[in-house]
Amino acid sequence: MKDEKLPDSDHVVRHCEKKFLYDDESVSAGNFQLRKDASGKIVEEYLSVGWLERYSVGTRATQLEALRRFMHPNIRKFHKKDKLAVLNVGKSIAAVHNGTDGLNTIRILHEPSEEAGREDEAHCGIFDTGVDEVRIAELLVEAIDEVVPAR
Amino acid sequence: MPEDQMYRIIGGAFRKRAAAMAAATGSTESLEDEYLIDSQEEEVGTAFEWPTSTGTSSLPNVCFIITGKPKEGQAARFVMPMDTLLVAGYPQAGALLDWSQAVLEVNRMSANLRCINWKELPRPSDLLTATLFSSIKSDPSTTGALTRLVDVTQSQPATLESHLLYLLTASSLPYANALASRIQQISEALKEDEDERLTLAPQSIGHLISFLESNPRVAKPMLATSPLGHVMAKWIWNNGKMSIHFFPDGKAHCIISTPNPLHSEKQDQDSSVTTADALGIKLERQGALRLIQT
Numbered sequence: 001m002k003d004e005k006l007p008d009s010d011h012v013v014r015h016c017e018k019k020f021l022y023d024d025e026s027v028s029a030g031n032f033q034l035r036k037d038a039s040g041k042i043v044e045e046y047l048s049v050g051w052l053e054r055y056s057v058g059t060r061a062t063q064l065e066a067l068r069r070f071m072h073p074n075i076r077k078f079h080k081k082d083k084l085a086v087l088n089v090g091k092s093i094a095a096v097h098n099g100t101d102g103l104n105t106i107r108i109l110h111e112p113s114e115e116a117g118r119e120d121e122a123h124c125g126i127f128d129t130g131v132d133e134v135r136i137a138e139l140l141v142e143a144i145d146e147v148v149p150a151r
Numbered sequence: 152m153p154e155d156q157m158y159r160i161i162g163g164a165f166r167k168r169a170a171a172m173a174a175a176t177g178s179t180e181s182l183e184d185e186y187l188i189d190s191q192e193e194e195v196g197t198a199f200e201w202p203t204s205t206g207t208s209s210l211p212n213v214c215f216i217i218t219g220k221p222k223e224g225q226a227a228r229f230v231m232p233m234d235t236l237l238v239a240g241y242p243q244a245g246a247l248l249d250w251s252q253a254v255l256e257v258n259r260m261s262a263n264l265r266c267i268n269w270k271e272l273p274r275p276s277d278l279l280t281a282t283l284f285s286s287i288k289s290d291p292s293t294t295g296a297l298t299r300l301v302d303v304t305q306s307q308p309a310t311l312e313s314h315l316l317y318l319l320t321a322s323s324l325p326y327a328n329a330l331a332s333r334i335q336q337i338s339e340a341l342k343e344d345e346d347e348r349l350t351l352a353p354q355s356i357g358h359l360i361s362f363l364e365s366n367p368r369v370a371k372p373m374l375a376t377s378p379l380g381h382v383m384a385k386w387i388w389n390n391g392k393m394s395i396h397f398f399p400d401g402k403a404h405c406i407i408s409t410p411n412p413l414h415s416e417k418q419d420q421d422s423s424v425t426t427a428d429a430l431g432i433k434l435e436r437q438g439a440l441r442l443i444q445t
Binding site: 017018019020021022023024025026028029030033034035036040099134135138139142 | 333336337340341343344347349373374375376377378379383385394396404406408418420422
C-alpha cells in the first residue's frame with residue numbers, strides 16, 4: 001500500500017552509481033544525497049530504494065538476483081561498476097535518529113511506481129533526508145549492511 | 152626557435168634571458184632575477200617563448216610553453232613576473248595526466264607554432280590561478296614578483312583545468328599527480344552520464360587542495376563527489392574513518408567515526424562544520440589530524 005511504513009526487520013536496496021563512489025569502490029554520502037537542480041534546489045522528494053523482500057523469497061543472494069533481473073535494464077540501468085547497498089529498515093532509522101541526537105527521523109515508505117513501462121511494485125522511498133543532508137547521508141552509509149555489485 | 156627565445160630550466164631554476172624578456176614584455180622591471188624552483192643543478196626542461204594573439208586586455212601577449220618532466224616526487228615550480236603567462240604541457244585534457252605525453256605534444260607544437268589552434272588550449276586566464284601561486288607565496292625570494300601577480304591571479308576564477316594544471320606542475324603534494332588523475336576521472340565519469348549533466352565545482356576542489364597543502368603530512372584521501380559536484384575526501388584507518396565534504400563557499404563538513412571508548416563494538420560519529428581553511432587547526436586541536444597523517 002502506498003505510503004505504508006516498511007517493517008523494521010525488512011531491507012531496502014539503494015542503487016549506488018559508480019560516479020558517486022569513492023575511488024570507484026566504496027559507497028559515499030553522495031550515493032545517499034538527493035538530486036538538485038543547477039541552483040541547488042532539491043528536485044527529488046525522497047531517495048529511491050527497492051524493498052528487497054518484495055522481489056523474491058529465499059536467501060539474500062536470491063533476493064538480490066531477483067532485484068537485478070527485475071530492475072536492469074528496463075526499470076533502471078545498472079552500469080558495470082555500480083553497486084547495490086543493502087540497508088536494514090529499523091537499523092537505518094535508528095542510526096539517523098541516534099546519530100543526530102534525536103533531531104532527525106527519516107521515514108522509509110512504500111512508493112510503488114506506476115510509471116508506464118517502469119512499473120515497480122517494490123519501489124520505496126527514504127524520506128526526510130534533506131535536512132542536515134550530509135550528516136544523514138553519512139549515517140546511512142554507516143548503516144549499510146552489505147554492498148554488492150549491481151551487475 | 153631562435154636561441155634568444157629559449158629559456159632553460161636548470162635545476163628547477165628558471166633563468167631568464169633578460170634582453171629577450173624585456174623586448175617581449177616591455178617590462179621595466181629588473182629581469183636579472185633567477186627564480187628558484189629547487190636546488191638541483193640539472194636541466195629538467197626548456198621554456199619556449201610563444202607570442203599569442205588572444206588579445207586579453209589585462210594580460211600581455213606573451214606566454215611560455217614549459218617542457219620537461221619532473222623527476223619522481225619532484226614537482227616543478229615556476230615563478231614568473233606578473234607580465235608573463237605560464238603554459239605547461241597542456242595540449243588536451245587527456246594528456247594532462249601523462250607528463251611524457253604532454254611533453255611530446257608540446258614539443259610537437261613548439262616545432263610548428265603557426266599551426267596551433269589556440270582555442271584547443273585553456274584560456275590564458277585559466278592558467279593564472281591564485282592556487283597556482285598560493286603555495287609559493289611563502290618563499291621569501293619570490294615575494295616582490297609575486298605580490299602583484301597574486302593580486303592579478305586572485306581576480307581570475309579558478310577552473311577545474313587550472314586546478315589540474317596546478318597539481319601537475321606546481322603542487323608540493325607527493326601524490327599531486329594521483330590526485331589530479333582521480334579528479335580528472337571523477338570529472339570524466341560525470342560527463343559520461345547523458346541523462347544527468349553534472350560537473351565538479353572548481354571552488355570545492357580548490358578548498359580540498361588548500362587543505363591538503365596546508366597539512367602536508369595528511370595521507371592521500373579517497374575522493375568522491377556529491378550530486379552537486381562538491382568533492383568529498385575520505386580516509387580509513389584500522390578502526391575508524393573520516394570524511395570531509397568541501398563546499399564551494401569555503402565551508403567544510405567533517406564526519407569522524409571512531410570506536411566508542413567504553414563500548415568498542417560501537418562506533419561514535421562526530422560531525423562538525425567549519426571553514427576549510429580552519430579545518431586543519433581544528434582537527435589538530437581535536438587530536439584528529441594525526442589519524443589521517445602518514
